[in-house]
Structures are given as C-alpha cells and as structure tokens.
Amino acid sequence: MSTKPSPHLSPLPLSFPFTEIPKTGAHQQVANEVYWCRHQLPFALDHINTWLLQDHDKWVIVDTGVSDERSQDGWKRILDDGLGGSEISKIIVTHYHPDHIGNADWLSNRTNTSVWMSPTEFLTAHAVFEGAATHTTRAVGKLFQAHGLPDEEIGNVAAKGDHYKELVRSLPTSFLRITNGEKLDICGRPWQAIVGSGHSPEHLALFCEKEHVLISGDMLLPKISTNVAVWPHSDKSNPLKEFLTSIDLFQDLPVDTLVLPSHGLPFVGMHSRIQELKMHHEERLNTLLSICDEPRNAFQVLPTLFERTLDAYQTFFAMGEAIAHLNFLWWEGELTRQESDRGNGVIHFIKN
Numbered sequence: 001m002s003t004k005p006s007p008h009l010s011p012l013p014l015s016f017p018f019t020e021i022p023k024t025g026a027h028q029q030v031a032n033e034v035y036w037c038r039h040q041l042p043f044a045l046d047h048i049n050t051w052l053l054q055d056h057d058k059w060v061i062v063d064t065g066v067s068d069e070r071s072q073d074g075w076k077r078i079l080d081d082g083l084g085g086s087e088i089s090k091i092i093v094t095h096y097h098p099d100h101i102g103n104a105d106w107l108s109n110r111t112n113t114s115v116w117m118s119p120t121e122f123l124t125a126h127a128v129f130e131g132a133a134t135h136t137t138r139a140v141g142k143l144f145q146a147h148g149l150p151d152e153e154i155g156n157v158a159a160k161g162d163h164y165k166e167l168v169r170s171l172p173t174s175f176l177r178i179t180n181g182e183k184l185d186i187c188g189r190p191w192q193a194i195v196g197s198g199h200s201p202e203h204l205a206l207f208c209e210k211e212h213v214l215i216s217g218d219m220l221l222p223k224i225s226t227n228v229a230v231w232p233h234s235d236k237s238n239p240l241k242e243f244l245t246s247i248d249l250f251q252d253l254p255v256d257t258l259v260l261p262s263h264g265l266p267f268v269g270m271h272s273r274i275q276e277l278k279m280h281h282e283e284r285l286n287t288l289l290s291i292c293d294e295p296r297n298a299f300q301v302l303p304t305l306f307e308r309t310l311d312a313y314q315t316f317f318a319m320g321e322a323i324a325h326l327n328f329l330w331w332e333g334e335l336t337r338q339e340s341d342r343g344n345g346v347i348h349f350i351k352n
C-alpha cells in the first residue's frame, strides 16, 4: 500500500459520519460515487449493508443479502427505481457467507452480469451448499463432541448451522477471479483488493486510495467482534491468528479512511478499532490461560469467554470461537492439547 499514515498522525477516535440509515430499497451516498444500501436479515444480525459504486453510466454491486423475498424486493426497487434500470458492470462478493452471496446468482441472472470474487470463497460456497468437505451437521456435531459439548445438546446445536440452502437458494456456477493486491478500475479509480482470512478463507476487502474509502466486509466491524471459528475441515487450524494478521493489513491505510462495514454504521477511526479488537482478544486469551491450570475443554470454557447465557444458536458459534481461542494458545506454545483416547476421547487443553 503506498499511502502510509504520516508518523505524526495518531489514530483517530471512532466516529460515525452517517447516522441516517437507508431504508429498504433506497440508496444513500456516503462518498464520491459510493452509495450505501441496507437489507434486513432473518436472524440475530438484523441487517447487512451492501454498496453501489458508480462506474461511468453503469453500477458495481458489492455484496447481495440473503435470497429471500424481502431482500429481492429491495433489490428490485434499487435497480428499477433507484438506478432507473441502469446496467450493472460487476457483482462483487466479499465472501461465501449467505448474507453476502445469497442473491449473487439471482442478481447475476437478472442483470446479465458476472460475479467477481476470490476462488476459495467461490469453491467454499459450493462445498457448503452441497454439504461436501465436512460441511455437514454430522461433522460439526462430531467436532463439538470432541471438544466437550454434552451428547444431549449436540444434535440441536450442530443443526443451527444448517441453514445455508434456505438463505442461498442458488449459487453462480461461474465467476471472475479477484486476487490479493489486484486493482479494479471502477469509474477511473483503482480499488485495491485486500484479501484476509480467519473469518472466512479468502475474504475480500476493497480500498479506494483516491477517496480513502475501505469496503471492509466482515473483517472490520464497528461494534461487534467478527466471528472467528474453527470448523471440522481444519480442526487444528489457527483462524484467530489469521484474523489478527489480516486486520493488521489495514494498519497501513490512511487514518482518515472511511470504513464501510457489512454490519453497523460507516465509521472513521479504523486504527482505534483495530487496537480495540486486538485488546479484546488479548484479554480473552489471558483469561482463558488463567483457567487452564487444570485440563479444560472448549465447552467448559464457554462461561469464561461468554458471560451471557447462550441459546443453541449462540452455542453453535461460541463453540467454534472457543476452539479457535484454545487453538491459538496451543499454537503459541502456551497450552498443551491432550487428545485422550481413554474414556470419552474429549480433547482438553492445559497450561504448559
């Protein structure tokens, strides 16, 4: 990245320049030739932000919402009324999660436009859709069982992740590849791809150096911390390390960059937010380490990591997060991973 913040510029505190939220079917300007749309979600996250970039007399869509009637009605109003039926030049998807890719195929067919994304996200979307490569309730159940989730809770909790096909009715069968560092020319302005991982395998963020605007996807959110979880196909992986390394990639961007996140309000002050997130994870890791004098499994540490009572849906995400934090400390050499083949075979972690 060529634009580095000058050393005398300290991080800006978090501020939210746009507090008026666009209504469903509307689009609201947030920067030169950049517009904000919002779609409701049928789960706790409540909404997703999507973005429209003017591309001469056409438009680029970034992210698409889940494929339900409500979201598609919103898109019809945006495309037909808001944009007056203008052509779409690209549909860009930041990652494979249903709220981002859900309408990509529908929009692609409706507008006769190609979908642009990173290859691992494209292939992961298809694997999850087809239940391939351990993207199954059964495999998730086995993983959670190995990390201490009681047998009577496994079926209910593991099934909470099995809604992909309800939220993504169809997927594009072809795509155009975006690679890390690539600059997409949109309306004469380069938008640089910044690829990260930890939340998803090859998550795409886009930075416009000319306007100091970052479309951060789920990698940098203003209020909630991004879900970072271990899944069955890579049960010994270290996604928390990947996530923390990935958000460091944003450190080189200018301090006054306007961040356009997938959830919450657009904000300025990304360097302060990165610091907050790092401290948040560091505190959780320290707390976790302090209770691992005795062997602990992921299920046993949930009350330490999550103070609130968790329902089955929250437990689904919390288990993946807890394993991610334990794996981080294991990879750092702070914990030993005890894969006992005695008794119930539950994996425990103990401080070195």
Ligand SMILES: [Zn+2]
Pocket: 095, 097, 199, 200, 218
């Ligand atoms: Zn996501």
